[in-house]
Amino acid sequence: xxxxxxxxxxxxxxxxxxxxxxxxxxxxxxxxxxxxxxxxxxxxxxxxxxxxxxxxxxxxxxxxxxxxxxxxxxxxxxxxxxxxxxxxxxxxxxxxxxxxxxxxxxxxxxxxxxxxxxxxxxxxxxxxxxxxxxxxxxxxxxxxxxxxxxxxxxxxxxxxxxxxxxxxxxxxxxxxxxxxxxxxxxxxxxxxxxxxxxxxxxxxxxxxxxxxxxxxxxxxxxxxxxxxxxxxxxxxxxxxxxxxxxxxxxxxxxxxxxxxxxxxxxxxxxxxxxxxxxxxxxxxxxxxxxxxxxxxxxxxxxxxxxxxxxxxxxxxxxxxxxxxxxxxxxxxxxxxxxxxxxxxxxxxxxxxxxxxxxxxxxxxxxxxxxxxxxxxxxxxxxxxxxxxxxxxxxxxxxxxxxxxxxxxxxxxxxxxxxxxxxxxxxxxxxxxxxxxxxxxxxxxxxxxxxxxxxxxxxxxxxxxxxxxxxxxxxxxxxxxxxxxxxxxxxxxxxxxxxxxxxxxxxxxxxxxxxxxxxxxxxxxxxxxxxxxxxxxxxxxxxxxxxxx
Amino acid sequence: xxxxxxxxxxxxxxxxxxxxxxxxxxxxxxxxxxxxxxxxxxxxxxxxxxxxxxxxxxxxxxxxxxxxxxxxxxxxxxxxxxxxxxxxxxxxxxxxxxxxxxxxxxxxxxxxxxxxxxxxx
Numbered sequence: 241x242x243x244x245x246x247x248x249x250x251x252x253x254x255x256x257x258x259x260x261x262x263x264x265x266x267x268x269x270x271x272x273x274x275x276x277x278x279x280x281x282x283x284x285x286x287x288x289x290x291x292x293x294x295x296x297x298x299x300x301x302x303x304x305x306x307x308x309x310x311x312x313x314x315x316x317x318x319x320x321x322x323x324x325x326x327x328x329x330x331x332x333x334x335x336x337x338x339x340x341x342x343x344x345x346x347x348x349x350x351x352x353x354x355x356x357x358x359x360x361x362x363x364x365x366x367x368x369x370x371x372x373x374x375x376x377x378x379x380x381x382x383x384x385x386x387x388x389x390x391x392x393x394x395x396x397x398x399x400x401x402x403x404x405x406x407x408x409x410x411x412x413x414x415x416x417x418x419x420x421x422x423x424x425x426x427x428x429x430x431x432x433x434x435x436x437x438x439x440x441x442x443x444x445x446x447x448x449x450x451x452x453x454x455x456x457x458x459x460x461x462x463x464x465x466x467x468x469x470x471x472x473x474x475x476x477x478x479x480x481x482x483x484x485x486x487x488x489x490x491x492x493x494x495x496x497x498x499x500x501x502x503x504x505x506x507x508x509x510x511x512x513x514x515x516x517x518x519x520x521x522x523x524x525x526x527x528x529x530x531x532x533x534x535x536x537x538x539x540x541x542x543x544x545x546x547x548x549x550x551x552x553x554x555x556x557x558x559x560x561x562x563x564x565x566x567x568x569x570x571x572x573x574x575x576x577x578x579x580x581x582x583x584x585x586x587x588x589x590x591x592x593x594x595x596x597x598x599x600x601x602x603x604x605x606x607x608x609x610x611x612x613x614x615x616x617x618x619x620x621x622x623x624x625x626x627x628x629x630x631x632x633x634x635x636x637x638x639x640x641x642x643x644x645x646x647x648x649x650x651x652x653x654x655x656x657x658x659x660x661x662x663x664x665x666x667x668x669x670x671x672x673x674x675x676x677x678x679x680x681x682x683x684x685x686x687x688x689x690x691x692x693x694x695x696x697x698x699x700x701x702x703x704x705x706x707x708x709x710x711x712x713x714x715x716x717x718x719x720x721x722x723x724x725x726x727x728x729x730x731x732x733x734x735x736x737x738x739x740x741x742x743x744x745x746x747x748x749x750x751x752x753x754x755x756x757x758x759x760x761x762x763x764x765x766x767x768x769x770x771x772x773x774x775x776x777x778x779x780x781x782x783x784x785x786x787x788x
Numbered sequence: 789x790x791x792x793x794x795x796x797x798x799x800x801x802x803x804x805x806x807x808x809x810x811x812x813x814x815x816x817x818x819x820x821x822x823x824x825x826x827x828x829x830x831x832x833x834x835x836x837x838x839x840x841x842x843x844x845x846x847x848x849x850x851x852x853x854x855x856x857x858x859x860x861x862x863x864x865x866x867x868x869x870x871x872x873x874x875x876x877x878x879x880x881x882x883x884x885x886x887x888x889x890x891x892x893x894x895x896x897x898x899x900x901x902x903x904x905x906x907x908x909x
Contacts, residue, residue: 551871552798555893559804562896568811591893 242344243281246270247297248288248311257286260333282306284340286327289314298322307347309340366504369397373508377515381522383409387487390479390512391417397504400491402469406434407479407487412447414454420463427454429470437476438488473497475505481513484520536604543601547594554594558587596747599659600730603754610653610758617650617657617682617708617778618643624661625680631669638677639665647684648780650708652759657778660755660763663748664712664774671716672771678714684780685709692775695725696764703762707777715771724765728753752776789815790907791832795825795851796840796869805838808896809903822846829855834864836906838899839886841870849884856885865906869894 244261246268248254254270261268269282285301287294289312301308302322310319310326324343327336373393377386384407391403395417402422405415414431416422422430435449475497476490489509497505561584563569565577572580602608625641632639661680668678687703719727730750756763756776763776792814796802799820806816817832819825822843829837829851837855841848848868855861868886888902 548871551892552801555871556798556800556804558893559801559808559896563804563807566897568808587893 241265241267242283242340243267244269244340245282245285245306246288247285247291248272249291250288253288253311257336260336283344284309286311286340287323288312289326295319295322307340307343309343363500366397366500369393370504370507370511372396374511377512381515381519383407383486383516383519383523386512386515386519387415387479390489390508391415393508394489394491394505397508398491398493398497398501400493401472402430402465402492403489404430404434404491405487405489406438406447408485412452414452416454416456418456418458418465419460420465421458421461422456422465426465426467426469427456429467430454433470434488434490437490441478441488442485475502477506477509479509479513479516481517484513484517486513486516486520540601540605543597544605547598547601550590550594554587554591558584558591561587593747596751599751600747600754603751603758608656608758610656612651612653614649615652615654617647617710620652620654620657620661621680621682621710623654623658624665627662628665628669632678635669636674637669637672638675639669640677640679642679642681644683647682647708648706650759650778650780652778656755657759660752660776661710661712663752664776667748667774668712668714668716668772672714673716676715676771678712681709681711681713683709685777690777692762692764693721693724693766695721696762699762700764703777706780707761708780709775709777711773711775713768713771713773718768718770719765719772721767727765728763749774789813790835791815791817792903792907793817793819793825793828793832793834793837795819795822795828795837795843795848797821797843798840801840801869804896805899808900812900812904814903814907822848822851826851826854829861829864833861836865836867836903838867838869838903841868852884852886867899867902 242265244257244266246254246257248270249272258268258270282304284307285304286309287297287301289310291297294310294315295318298308298310298319299322307325308323310323312329313326315323315326324347325339327339331339370393373389373396376389376393380386380389387405387407391405394400394403400417401419403415403417405417407413407415414434416427416430431449431452431454435447435452438447439445469492472492472494473496474490474492476488478485479487479489491505493501561580564572564580565584599608621641621643625639628639665678665680672678685707687700687705687707690700690703690707690709692700728749730747753763756778759778761776761778763774766773766775792809794802794805794809794816795818796805797820802818802820806818809816817828817834819828822845825837825839825843826846828834839848839851848870852866852868855864855866862885865887866885867888867890868884869890869892871892887906890899890902
């Protein structure tokens, strides 16, 4: 029924209009003054323009959100702003009724439009919050931050009075993000409630309420919630992805949640579970990594300790053999001499293996000191050549050096570079049969002209500028292309029977690789028709940083 | 005859050092732990000490420091022997005032040459 309020002091008009609205569809009230405005509840107000100060009356009525229709044409432009329609004095009843109806329809349509607008604005705001929240989810791999962002997102979009979040990371924790403070008793009952919710959702699970830790974040600590909080409308959802359960959340709100609220709540809670899974995986990787690092360190320490411990008895054996072979205990029988020499040779070899192991573990642990100096590669090659001169001659090998003159200087630790080249030449000597040739070459090369086999591309690709290239070519048994990478791999070498047969630790190449890499260089090997070719490059430009 | 004190808990190493040094006309006195080593050094005031680093109770570094910071003994040359070869250990060795640093496994003839340098040179 449409309520019509008629304000006029003319009795004839009141009775005229009472007659117009006498049908059952209307409820008609008539007043002679404006005193009733305070408790006004009506759909349409018809104001007689003959009343004094119509303008202020209409202004007051406007604030009551009713349709105002003016009777008569006695009004100014100001007043026109407040009214929806006007009626002339001598309108027929039908005209009056249709005017009222049209005004009401327009009014209702406007109201509906305004409601839709408001809903749209709300949805837009929520979408923004959702977008913002999901961007924040994407920006972190910290589980606690993810949970925090989820709660903040829910607060912004749903303005809850309390959010209870149960999270299972290291241990179950109940996070209470509350508008007002919560008493101890209320916290205990919230714990209980969460435990019940959780158990009903996940039947086989167990949650110890007594040991469950609760953490409160209160926005306005001056106020306190009472137990009536539990009567507020609430939404509950698990935070899970597949079989992985990360927690549960329940939020409370004074006014009932709408269907949109529920959808928004579920979207945010579902959105957080994927980054939570990533975060869990990330943490696992970090943990595994640190375990591996620790293991690597232990291994390195182990090698170092064992090697030191081996050196002491080795020294005793070596000393005893040296004394015997030195003839200090009398001249040895030739056969005794032969076997004691054999023992001495193997003690020497064992010492070499221990040194190699120590060197490798030292380089890997980053404990090896390098004394970088400006130097000429020539001195290194000369040193190695003279070291192997005797051995090569004894084996009837032709060891030659083919050096380009006036090569630029390099910045290197001469001792370490000698060690690397020694390892390469030592291998060549070991694997080259009698009468054959070993050649050590040095030259200047531009990074673009370096053509190492495909399997070394990863290392050689990053080279740029000028380099000093050193190659060691032999005419020995050679190396199959598939074994190229393995040759420099310490783990592969330990299992390599060839290196064992030839003597030595088999760690010569891995050590050389580490030493060359410490010089910002690259080492590789190439196939030859007969024998093998090992190459390395060291930057020709002076490294001022290393010098300082 | 010059007198050398050998301090090392490895009896076999002491034995071999003693053998070659005696063959090179030195007389040797041996200690098999740090405490004895320090006591003998003060009692007999040897012409030179060969000192192992890793020993139970008092290690070589400590003995070296105690002797080198004592005016009465600071002029006795000390040859430090160790299985370690890390640079930092060498630094500690230098700080403690040892005159020479020998890394295991060492060459006996080399040890004799180094001793000769101090006592015959």
